[in-house]
Amino acid sequence: MAGTALPSSRALARDLGLARNTVAETYGQLVAEGWLSARHGSGTWVTQRAGQLPSVGATAGRSAARGPRYDLRPGVPDVSAFPRAAWLAAARKALAAASAAELSYADPRGLPGLRTALAEYLARARGVAVTPDRVIVCAGFSQGMELVCEVLRARGSRELAVEAYGHPQHRGIAARSGLRVVPLPVDDRGADVAVLPGSRPPARQAGSPRLGAVLLTPAHQFPFGVILAPDRRRHVAEWAAATGAVVIEDDYDGEFRYDRQAVGALQPLAPESVVYAGTASKSLAPGLRLGWLVVPADLLDPIVDAKRTAGRLSSSLDQLALAELIRSGGYDRQVRRARLAYRRRRDRLIAALAAAVPDVRVAGIAAGLHALVRLPGGVAERDVVTRAAARGLAVHGLATTQAGEQDLGPALIVGYATPPPYAFSTAVARLCAALREVIGA
């Protein structure tokens, strides 16, 4: 509500288990975008504009546009590329064949047809060691993460190791489940898993509880975009198997690799220790709310039990349509098409930055839907974010993802997937202009 006072960044950071910097940067960004206003000495407030949520008028059916005019924040694909015709064709075919059981209160693990299709797809496209009975359909990665964290906490885990830079929402989910997040340093070979607590303990006794837990993005570290190095993959797999720990593999952007062969999942190195998590939010649309877990045998029942509780079942109609889309090859086609489109965007972004602001270094570009634009030393992320906001462009600073004390310098996380095609060039031009203004190239 407009006028509502927000908690101090210190208090909120404590509540959410985040670094204070992260919260402060997030507030700064929201101020820059006009959602919040800050007055020195009297805290941060929701502005009038933020109170005006999408108008719910009689013209119905279209939500009023909200937020920035141009959007280069990470995390959302170009939803204008959602394959509407293919989706509807799949929905029609699937609905015609759907059984009564599939339209009723359905299996909390997800519909059997979708779990079979996903198992086949994940084995083929991501190298996951999987049978359909290990697949659990969930409402996006967030719900999957929430289910796993709840189960880990109920089994006695107290902490979740996370990458020192990563999605603050995921750390928030862990914190709400009662897990303290412990940051692992990140370098150009991914998370430094050698520092995981108890990395060289005696072998686990059969049946002893899994207490250790770590969340990783092995295919394309968010936000740095590096691959978890092979020796580190082996190390974390062995560590988990030996200590009975659980690895949550967020296969972030796993389908969007541009410059070499796909990097497979970590999961097959230790299928009984790794919870593999994927989502249709990037390949299709976040509004679908469909994701999937592939889980070790001994976590299957507790996760399904958690999923069974109120309000956590996923829409059968969407599950039926997605299963048909995967079976028919339409999902693969959509991923290939999106990969090509995003690769072209990436190339255009790199070329534009090289021409306009040669002082910045672009990293993490071999895969995914975002690039890391490193700023020269002494340049404040916040200045660029503010200048961009003045031009109607939303972009995130690296600090919004920071979990701990490790500080890898100023950078922007440029999500180049979000704008619809007609807005992409202008968004990039405004980014370049904002950067030039601050860096003074």
Add this chain to the structure above:
Amino acid sequence: MAGTALPSSRALARDLGLARNTVAETYGQLVAEGWLSARHGSGTWVTQRAGQLPSVGATAGRSAARGPRYDLRPGVPDVSAFPRAAWLAAARKALAAASAAELSYADPRGLPGLRTALAEYLARARGVAVTPDRVIVCAGFSQGMELVCEVLRARGSRELAVEAYGHPQHRGIAARSGLRVVPLPVDDRGADVAVLPGSRPPARQAGSPRLGAVLLTPAHQFPFGVILAPDRRRHVAEWAAATGAVVIEDDYDGEFRYDRQAVGALQPLAPESVVYAGTASKSLAPGLRLGWLVVPADLLDPIVDAKRTAGRLSSSLDQLALAELIRSGGYDRQVRRARLAYRRRRDRLIAALAAAVPDVRVAGIAAGLHALVRLPGGVAERDVVTRAAARGLAVHGLATTQAGEQDLGPALIVGYATPPPYAFSTAVARLCAALREVIGA
């Protein structure tokens, strides 16, 4: 898993806040249906058959049939009547017009177009006092109930008054949220709300927390099928307004009234005290996972905040399609068609029972998707349930819904909506045969 031991009915009843009878009856029913086996002195176990969950074969897309051959349990509509063509047409039209914002991470309250359509529909069809900004879309009634219970608990409520007979799942949701359920006696005028705690307190001070809370089914009490009497409606509305209590109105079967004009919602008597809850699970299909709340102003923000958390957003595609279905009049047509079909089934059920077992009395038939079949004194529900199970028919005894000590005698809750049309006559014939066997007509 097959072979798993279940907790004692006493322990489970305590954990879930249910009457022990309810749990014992539920176990008995599952034993009768073959899912569990009970050995005297050694507890209750999951049978091998229950371990064989739906086979997930390469033939994909159809789940193997599971459970009883004929199903007269309450709670599930005839999903074979799901309006597939109308739904697909609505989905096509809605998807063609959908904005990027609607396909992305969308408003946690639900898409504006659906909230507008629901507000118009609920005002017209159910007499609800509602504007679109008071509507919150949720994943079925269960999620709505969970959200409300969590918010009530966080605001300091300790107890939720419930009807002495009602859905055990709903009591389970309240219990999981930390609310103790307190049964209210039920008679042929609905729940006896005069006994609500603090029914004649001093008027509430502005801003004082809402502590009292009650869950009611005013339109068609589940399972007795009676209407909450007008004086009781006024009483509970005044009680809530005066004490600051919250009434959760489960508008169970509100759309399915057969023998007179529709009974309106309780909510307009006290829109700032009543959370109105409805669902598409009965009118369309449970697999949709779409329901809705209409909430008082001061509960809006906390419920939306709870809904915003991980994994609780609803599918945008389904929301878009439902909004279009309502706007186009297709939803009204579906409700009318279903009402007619269920009314015919009710009449056939009553006629069959009257002919086969004149000793039973059928009640609660003016509305809804189930009838209460009262058994003669001395007849045990369990005997009928067991005989029916031997004939491949699942049916529930009244005791499965019992929350407290009030005991209104033996009866069956016959859900006549569930079977597909081709199976309805056989299901009813088997019910009559099982009743005749036990009652010996």
